[in-house]
Amino acid sequence: MTGKRRSQWIAGLFVLAVLTYLYAPIIVIVLFSFTTSPRLSMPIEGLTFDWYRSALDNPLILSALTNSLVLALISAVAAGIMGAAFSFGLMRLKRPHVREALIGASLLPAIVPLLVIGISLAVFFRVLGMPQGLINTAIGHLIVCLPFVVLTMNARLETFDFSMLEAARDLGATPVRTFLDITFPLIRPSVVGAALLAAALSLDEFVITWFNIGNQQSVPVLVWGMMRRGVDPSINAIATLLLTLLVGLVICSNLLGRKKRS
Amino acid sequence: MTNAAVEIMGVRKSFGSMTALEDVDLTVADNEFVSLLGASGCGKSTLLRIVAGFEYPTSGKVRVYGEDVTTRPPERRPTNLVFQRGALFPHMNVYDNIAYSLKLKKWSKKRIDDKVEEMLALVRLEHLGGRGPTELSGGQAQRVALARALAGEPKVLLLDEPMSALDLKLRQQMQLELRAIQRRLEATFVFVTHDQTEALVMSDRIAIMNRGRIVQVGTPQDIYRRPANVFVSDFIGQTNLLRGTVQSIQGGVATLDVVGTRLTVATVTGVSVGARAALSIRPEAVRVSRQESLPEGRGVEGRISEIIYLGSSIRVGAVLADGTTVWADLRDEEAEGLAVGDLVKLVWAPAAPTLLLGDNE
Structure with missing residues (x-):
């Protein structure tokens, strides 16, 4: 009996250790974004919102935040629409092996190292004579996001009953009417969920952004620059803001996905 | 023939190199209940989908009450189809599912209400108008699908194995109900099935299909007592x-x-x-x-x-x-x-x- 209890204790401790290992860095960052001490040191002397204030007062940080949000919005909308259209088209293909091959091809960029994509894009845009900036970066983000959008859309469309679309046509709806009345309302949660995921991926994308954004800043690029000059506690504040945003997006994305399945 | 509801004339259908239908001729009379019976892959569903407008024949013609509908899209055909798995719209309740075709036809609210009520009574689901499709049993869902297809008053109702997912008892009960509804409405039904008993129980005439051809058409008695060939005699009973x-x-x-x-x-x-x-x-x-x-x-x-x-x-x-x-x-x-x-x-x-x-x- 005691032996059993002891082994349960050990198992519990192990789980706790793993969870600590996973979350400690994040917790530390969140914690220090609220502490008065400008240096990362223990014990905590007092709590403050000063770092958030100074972060949001800094024009560099504000413009980086704006850029990041613009990139996230473009990624969400563009990847959502393109991914949904692509997946929907795939599902209508009659030959299963062609569909499999196309899904595989569309997922490949997710395996290609970001460094390779980042550099190739930079070279490619230079050849085209496009100056580095937000547009190039947005195109890069789309490449990163699309495979994930296609993947989630595919998983959710697997259960989509296409005979519903035929039923609507049969009952007198034109193809446009069918899309508005049936297709769109039914896939909307999945598309929005996938778009939120795209936004989350775009928000913390660093490698491709760094190679293509030029002299502009996104939040990850800015933070990286600030880190090189020593640890500024407002970085903790920015990181915490970003974290909150990302967690929120991923949770919303998952909730929307779940609702569709039930 | 003046009272022909559906005329299928020399219909061929190939998908790439595969021939699904070879030169099929079939005439369904007004008020008739005709079953297309055959094993899976015999072309019966393809034939039904050609009549519904989801597939176009490679050659041949389809007429519904004298009108050539061969190249018309499904939304402009006087036929409605009951799908194998119902295909109810999950984001609409039973009422809205049944009312869908009527709203598209821009009927008045009052007229739609009356029609939906009539349809619900027909399939004996009077109190389920507010339910969502996920809250229905398999038998109820298929009844709603039937009501939805009949609401728009199609000239011909097409049914694609609508009971294949139901258990035997329920299927037997629904066979009789479906037959009674068809007689009451004096409607023309074309029913696809692979179940010979189902075809025998419900049909005025049965068209037996094999490898993309109709091998015999006749009343259930004809087909049972006087099969035209070895395939039919083996397939039926x-x-x-x-x-x-x-x-x-x-x-x-x-x-x-x-x-x-x-x-x-x-x-x-x-x-x-x-x-x-x-x-x-x-x-x-x-x-x-x-x-x-x-x-x-x-x-x-x-x-x-x-x-x-x-x-x-x-x-x-x-x-x-x-x-x-x-x-x-x-x-x-x-x-x-x-x-x-x-x-x-x-x-x-x-x-x-x-x-x-x-x-x-």
Whole structure:
């Protein structure tokens, strides 16, 4: 009996250790974004919102935040629409092996190292004579996001009953009417969920952004620059803001996905 | 033909190199219940989808009440289809599902209300208008699908194996209901199924399909009693096929040599002396006799190999000299005293067998 209890204790401790290992860095960052001490040191002397204030007062940080949000919005909308259209088209293909091959091809960029994509894009845009900036970066983000959008859309469309679309046509709806009345309302949660995921991926994308954004800043690029000059506690504040945003997006994305399945 | 509801004329359909339908002709009369019956892959669903407008024939024509609809999209055809798995719209409740086609037709609110109520009453789901499709049982969902398809008052209702997902009891009940609804509405129904019992129970006429062709069209009785070929006799119900060579044809009677026994049967067109042919006899038409003499031309000798209790009858199998098993369905008292290994005579009435020209020996 005691032996059993002891082994349960050990198992519990192990789980706790793993969870600590996973979350400690994040917790530390969140914690220090609220502490008065400008240096990362223990014990905590007092709590403050000063770092958030100074972060949001800094024009560099504000413009980086704006850029990041613009990139996230473009990624969400563009990847959502393109991914949904692509997946929907795939599902209508009659030959299963062609569909499999196309899904595989569309997922490949997710395996290609970001460094390779980042550099190739930079070279490619230079050849085209496009100056580095937000547009190039947005195109890069789309490449990163699309495979994930296609993947989630595919998983959710697997259960989509296409005979519903035929039923609507049969009952007198034109193809446009069918899309508005049936297709769109039914896939909307999945598309929005996938778009939120795209936004989350775009928000913390660093490698491709760094190679293509030029002299502009996104939040990850800015933070990286600030880190090189020593640890500024407002970085903790920015990181915490970003974290909150990302967690929120991923949770919303998952909730929307779940609702569709039930 | 003035009262033809659906005319399918020389319809062919190929998907790439695969031919799904070969030169199909079929006319469905007004108010008629016609089943397309066949095994999976025989082309029956493709044919129905061509009538509904989801597929266009490679060649041939489809007319509905005289109008050529061959190239019309489904939304502009006077037909409605009940799908195999219902295909109800999950984001609309039962009422909105049924009202969908009526809203598209821009009916007034009052008229839609009345029609939906009428349809719900027809399928006996009066109180379920507010339910969502996920809250319905399989049988209820198929009833709603039927109500939705009928609400728009189609000239022809098409049904694509709508009961295949239901359990046997429910299916039997719905067969009778569907038949009653069809009679009450005096509507034309074209029903696709792979279930021969379903087709026999409901249909005015059955079109049996095999490998993209209609192999026989007729009333259930016609098809059961006078199958046109070996495929049909084998597909519909159980049958005994006694294969042999035609010895003579005289006065409308053909004589066949089957395992050394001469059997007689009413001849059919296309039979010639020396041809290979088969005699089809239903198990319920075969009697088992222990008498010494074999009645002239309508009996064979065999040894009982199996006795199977089926509840309402007893099925006795006897092996002939060439190894063919002939089955006889007997009543309890007829099977009394029979045992495996007995040498018996299998006999039948003169009108019982049908002569078939073998097409798949």
